[in-house]
Amino acid sequence: MVNTVLEVQNITKRFPGVIANDSISFKLNKGEIHALLGENGAGKSTLMNVIYGLYKPDEGQIFINEEAVEVQNPHDAIARGIGMVHQHFMLVPVFTVLENIVLGSETTNGPSLNLRSPRKDIQKIIDQFNLDIDLDTITEDLPVGIQQRVEIIKALYRQVDILVLDEPTAVLTPQEVDDLFKIMRSLVDQGKSIIFITHKLKEVIEIADQITVIRRGKVVGSAKPDEADQQSLATMMVGRDVDMHLHKKKAEPKEMILEVNNLVVKDANGNVEVDDVSFEIKAGEIVGIAGVQGNGQTELVNALVGMIPTESGTVKINGLPATNASPRKVTEMGSAHIPEDRLKDGRVLPFTIADNMVLNTYYLEPFAKSGIRQQEEIKEFAVDLVEKFDVRTPSAENTASSLSGGNHQKEIDAREFSRPINLLIAAQPTRGLDVGSIEYIHHRIIEKRDEGCAVMVVSTELDEIMELSDRIIVMFNGKIIDTVNADEITKEQVGLLMAGVTA
Amino acid sequence: MTDKNNNQDNKFLKHLKKNWAKYTVGILLIVAILYNYDRDPKVTQAVLASMVRHSTPLVLGALCGLIGERSGIINIGIEGQMLISAFAAFMTTAYTGNIIFGVVLGILTGMFMGYLLAIMSIALKLDQIIGGTVLNILALGITSYFYQVGLSMGQKILPIPLGKLADLPLVGRVLFNNPPITYTTFILVFVVHYILFHTKWGLRTRAVGEHPRAADTVGVDVFKIRYVNLIIAGGVAGLAGSFLSLEAVGSFERAMTNGRGFVALAVMIFGRWTPFGAWGAALLFGFASAMQTQINFSGALDIPYQFISMLPYLLTIVVLAGFVGRSRAPAASGVPYEKEG
Numbered sequence: 001m002v003n004t005v006l007e008v009q010n011i012t013k014r015f016p017g018v019i020a021n022d023s024i025s026f027k028l029n030k031g032e033i034h035a036l037l038g039e040n041g042a043g044k045s046t047l048m049n050v051i052y053g054l055y056k057p058d059e060g061q062i063f064i065n066e067e068a069v070e071v072q073n074p075h076d077a078i079a080r081g082i083g084m085v086h087q088h089f090m091l092v093p094v095f096t097v098l099e100n101i102v103l104g105s106e107t108t109n110g111p112s113l114n115l116r117s118p119r120k121d122i123q124k125i126i127d128q129f130n131l132d133i134d135l136d137t138i139t140e141d142l143p144v145g146i147q148q149r150v151e152i153i154k155a156l157y158r159q160v161d162i163l164v165l166d167e168p169t170a171v172l173t174p175q176e177v178d179d180l181f182k183i184m185r186s187l188v189d190q191g192k193s194i195i196f197i198t199h200k201l202k203e204v205i206e207i208a209d210q211i212t213v214i215r216r217g218k219v220v221g222s223a224k225p226d227e228a229d230q231q232s233l234a235t236m237m238v239g240r241d242v243d244m245h246l247h248k249k250k251a252e253p254k255e256m257i258l259e260v261n262n263l264v265v266k267d268a269n270g271n272v273e274v275d276d277v278s279f280e281i282k283a284g285e286i287v288g289i290a291g292v293q294g295n296g297q298t299e300l301v302n303a304l305v306g307m308i309p310t311e312s313g314t315v316k317i318n319g320l321p322a323t324n325a326s327p328r329k330v331t332e333m334g335s336a337h338i339p340e341d342r343l344k345d346g347r348v349l350p351f352t353i354a355d356n357m358v359l360n361t362y363y364l365e366p367f368a369k370s371g372i373r374q375q376e377e378i379k380e381f382a383v384d385l386v387e388k389f390d391v392r393t394p395s396a397e398n399t400a401s402s403l404s405g406g407n408h409q410k411e412i413d414a415r416e417f418s419r420p421i422n423l424l425i426a427a428q429p430t431r432g433l434d435v436g437s438i439e440y441i442h443h444r445i446i447e448k449r450d451e452g453c454a455v456m457v458v459s460t461e462l463d464e465i466m467e468l469s470d471r472i473i474v475m476f477n478g479k480i481i482d483t484v485n486a487d488e489i490t491k492e493q494v495g496l497l498m499a500g501v502t503a
Numbered sequence: 504m505t506d507k508n509n510n511q512d513n514k515f516l517k518h519l520k521k522n523w524a525k526y527t528v529g530i531l532l533i534v535a536i537l538y539n540y541d542r543d544p545k546v547t548q549a550v551l552a553s554m555v556r557h558s559t560p561l562v563l564g565a566l567c568g569l570i571g572e573r574s575g576i577i578n579i580g581i582e583g584q585m586l587i588s589a590f591a592a593f594m595t596t597a598y599t600g601n602i603i604f605g606v607v608l609g610i611l612t613g614m615f616m617g618y619l620l621a622i623m624s625i626a627l628k629l630d631q632i633i634g635g636t637v638l639n640i641l642a643l644g645i646t647s648y649f650y651q652v653g654l655s656m657g658q659k660i661l662p663i664p665l666g667k668l669a670d671l672p673l674v675g676r677v678l679f680n681n682p683p684i685t686y687t688t689f690i691l692v693f694v695v696h697y698i699l700f701h702t703k704w705g706l707r708t709r710a711v712g713e714h715p716r717a718a719d720t721v722g723v724d725v726f727k728i729r730y731v732n733l734i735i736a737g738g739v740a741g742l743a744g745s746f747l748s749l750e751a752v753g754s755f756e757r758a759m760t761n762g763r764g765f766v767a768l769a770v771m772i773f774g775r776w777t778p779f780g781a782w783g784a785a786l787l788f789g790f791a792s793a794m795q796t797q798i799n800f801s802g803a804l805d806i807p808y809q810f811i812s813m814l815p816y817l818l819t820i821v822v823l824a825g826f827v828g829r830s831r832a833p834a835a836s837g838v839p840y841e842k843e844g
């Protein structure tokens with residue numbers, strides 16, 4: 001007998017100007033991993049927030065274990081055994097990991113907060129699933145991949161029956177994804193049920209038992225993983241054929257754009273993060289920086305664009321010294337930066353999308369004349385970009401914070417691609433994007449290269465590195481462990497290098 | 504094992520490095536006080552007692568501010584809360600002749616003001632600075648309008664010496680011979696610290712002040728936490744008001760808070776949003792004020808009094824410059840929480 005643990009019927013949720021969920025119905029069976037696919041802005045997160053009690057649906061009904069329920073708030077949801085790992089983490093940055101995990105489900109000892117017995121229980125979960133995490137670290141000091149684990153432990157600690165994972169793999173390394181899948185499988189073996197949202201079709205086919213596809217707020221189809229392939233899923237999702245393979249000409253490197261010599265970068269605690277790194281990028285080539293998250297790539301990028309100071313070494317852009325130049329200086333030298341954390345860096349969330357589109361050019365003509373903002377110009381520019389890059393929003397005057405996960409990314413991509421540049425430093429440029437948008441961004445990157453731009457792509461997505469790069473630099477432990485031509489190496493070999501194995 | 508020891512040593516060194524300014528000032532002060540006590544015990548004791556008196560309303564005001572701000576609501580209406588509570592406490596005492604009624608009504612009035620601020624900033628999502636300003640103007644208007652000249656309440660609240668403790672040299676008179684609201688203040692510092700850092704409520708309060716959405720997603724009622732905290736904080740400000748009219752002065756005067764509510768905000772920030780920090784900062788302010796009075800009064804120094812009156816502020820600047828360490832306000836303070844934002 002199939003046992004439906006969660007069912008939603010005709011859920012509709014409207015935001016000003018958009019219908020995010022348009023009469024959506026679907027069922028989750030016990031012990032099932034149910035993948036939810038859909039373009040950026042299709043309404044996946046909204047639906048999950050409705051189920052979790054964060055949003056009130058305008059219409060529709062939720063059933064849990066075949067009983068009609070009303071989930072008023074997350075408290076109700078947790079009480080009914082629903083747990084959710086949000087697309088954008090819900091962790092208090094200044095709390096320790098332990099505090100974040102117990103928050104909301106605290107145990108007390110008389111009037112005092114008791115952290116000792118939860119610590120033991122949590123340690124058990126950590127050991128059981130091999131999660132390896134220090135409970136006393138301040139959460140904001142952790143890399144995103146580890147923060148993800150904190151979120152999962154949070155849910156496990158609450159002993160959920162239904163677990164919602166909203167794009168958990170977007171920020172994970174392949175190894176971490178494998179670990180996550182192991183955890184998911186053992187949860188399902190214990191009779192729990194999982195809703196799994198992702199844009200990576202490969203993952204869907206690998207792990208899902210059932211697939212539901214949403215487009216523009218409506219369910220447009222469902223499939224079984226053994227009957228579907230990536231191509232058909234992509235088509236169903238986007239509503240047109242997607243070319244999953246990138247076609248590009250051979251690179252024709254020209255003059256030197258970026259020169260990095262013996263760069264050393266330390267973090268706030270004095271640990272060496274980038275260790276004597278030298279490389280160069282020429283106009284007309286794409287250099288991919290591969291590496292497992294946390295091997296110095298983040299710090300390398302941040303130092304190049306002036307967000308953190310360097311310890312020693314030199315950086316030159318277009319032959320001009322740019323060591324420790326301010327971000328504005330670096331921008332004005334003709335470089336563009338797509339930051340790794342799209343919510344923290346590079347944008348002001350309470351501002352409108354339009355203002356964010358000119359965040360690094362607002363003081364220049366035509367957006368400002370003699371220090372006065374030119375509203376019309378800004379708006380026109382933004383509306384044009386929103387259109388071109390297919391940022392899904394009812395208006396460019398909406399706040400940036402109202403965008404869906406992937407559309408945050410598209411907004412920043414749109415801004416950086418729309419300026420005359422000769423150096424593009426892109427960290428995780430397609431993180432959280434749907435296949436259609438990835439295709440679009442990849443084409444833009446290659447277009448920039450062919451226009452004579454030097455491109456540096458940092459990605460934890462090995463496939464992305466392999467497809468885009470002309471040359472690949474592999475970082476390990478803060479050092480460049482090898483530099484190779486992309487057409488002379490296999491994915492497996494790069495994988496080995498990323499693990500620190502040299503031939 | 505050695506590793507752990509090393510770690511602890513490191514932590515200790517780091518702590519020293521970060522806080523050297525605090526410790527230096529503290530040690531210098533203690534040395535100076537001991538030296539003076541040796542030379543002139545009477546005056547030294549008087550100055551220290553006056554320091555405690557000056558600091559009490561500041562500590563209470565700062566506690567009020569930080570309870571609110573830790574849960575994400577900036578309260579610049581402390582001045583108003585204190586003023587109107589001072590008034591209520593005094594009027595009640597003058598009419599009933601019962602000081603306890605007076606204190607209770609002072610506290611209740613403060614709580615009501617906290618409730619008003621909560622409605623404005625949580626339910627109506629009014630800008631919190633404006634909400635606080637409303638409180639200040641409201642309090643000034645109401646108290647000035649209903650103020651009656653010539654009303655008196657009889658004896659103000661008297662100190663209660665704590666037996667033998669009060670006879671200790673130096674600290675006896677200063678710490679253990681105080682009126683009840685002052686004792687309560689000492690206790691409140693510990694209580695608020697305990698609640699904030701060692702209870703479930705405190706953990707939730709801090710979460711709500713840093714990242715309300717994260718708290719919401721684990722089932723914490725953001726609005727409830729903020730309401731309750733603002734009301735309790737209002738009660739603390741009410742106690743400060745009662746202190747001013749019933750314990751410090753023994754009557755009510757127009758605008759008698761005289762900016763203490765705002766100084767309390769500065770004290771809260773110096774104290775980095777922690778109760779003990781606020782206590783230390785308030786004592787420092789209190790000490791400077793006491794010194795200023797003492798120097799002006801004794802006429803020992805031949806300096807125009809305007810300069811001497813600068814002392815508290817000068818000291819503030821010096822200490823502030825030494826405290827260059829990182830101090831950051833709760834991340835969500837000042838931002839109304841929108842459930843579907």
Ligand SMILES: Nc1ncnc2c1ncn2[C@@H]1O[C@H](COP(=O)(O)OP(=O)(O)OP(=O)(O)O)[C@@H](O)[C@H]1O
Nearest residue numbers: 015020040041042043044045046402404405406844
């Ligand atoms: N709080 C909000 N206010 C206004 N509009 C919103 C809000 N949240 C989402 N939307 C809109 O609702 C639509 C659906 O957003 P949702 O976040 O559900 O997309 P998604 O499927 O999760 O996309 P992604 O894959 O990019 O995360 C989008 O058009 C988005 O702009």
Ligand SMILES: [Mg+2]
Nearest residue numbers: 045087404405
């Ligand atoms: Mg989403």
